[in-house]
Amino acid sequence: MGQRSQIYIRIKDEDGNTTLFAKYFQWNFGERMISRARYGIEYIKRGISICIFPEGTRNHTDEMLPFKEGSMKIAEKTGCPIIPMAITNSAEIFENHLPFIRPCHVILEYGTPILPNELTKEEKKFLGSYTQNQIQEMLNKNKSLI
Numbered sequence: 001m002g003q004r005s006q007i008y009i010r011i012k013d014e015d016g017n018t019t020l021f022a023k024y025f026q027w028n029f030g031e032r033m034i035s036r037a038r039y040g041i042e043y044i045k046r047g048i049s050i051c052i053f054p055e056g057t058r059n060h061t062d063e064m065l066p067f068k069e070g071s072m073k074i075a076e077k078t079g080c081p082i083i084p085m086a087i088t089n090s091a092e093i094f095e096n097h098l099p100f101i102r103p104c105h106v107i108l109e110y111g112t113p114i115l116p117n118e119l120t121k122e123e124k125k126f127l128g129s130y131t132q133n134q135i136q137e138m139l140n141k142n143k144s145l146i
Contacts, residue, residue: 112134
């Protein structure tokens with residue numbers, strides 16, 4: 001089995017109590033997709049949000065890579081909503097200026113939740129491309145704001 005790195009997001013309330021808000025995973029390629037989905041389903045059932053970047057790899061171009069349809073299986077199996085997330089201009093922080101970090105304007109937009117249980121059979125079949133189209137629309141809209 002491959003190694004995985006984990007990032008935890010914790011939130012403190014007014015009383016100083018810390019709550020686990022979200023847990024992010026990055027798996028090495030040695031671990032199979034079925035194991036990853038099982039972890040995701042377990043966390044969602046426990047009320048922990050997860051964040052998936054469904055392109056499956058880092059992309060160094062302005063064009064999105066095709067989404068992996070399997071990345072949507074967790075939402076289908078649990079019935080949880082998919083919150084599309086578009087990040088515009090983030091490469092200007094670091095990647096376009098290696099090895100320097102530069103201040104810049106970044107837009108992070110959350111789209112309308114997609115409820116897999118309310119989609120048509122055809123939309124469910126291609127949930128990855130359905131989600132990708134929503135994110136692409138947000139990226140196109142936000143590009144003019146930079």
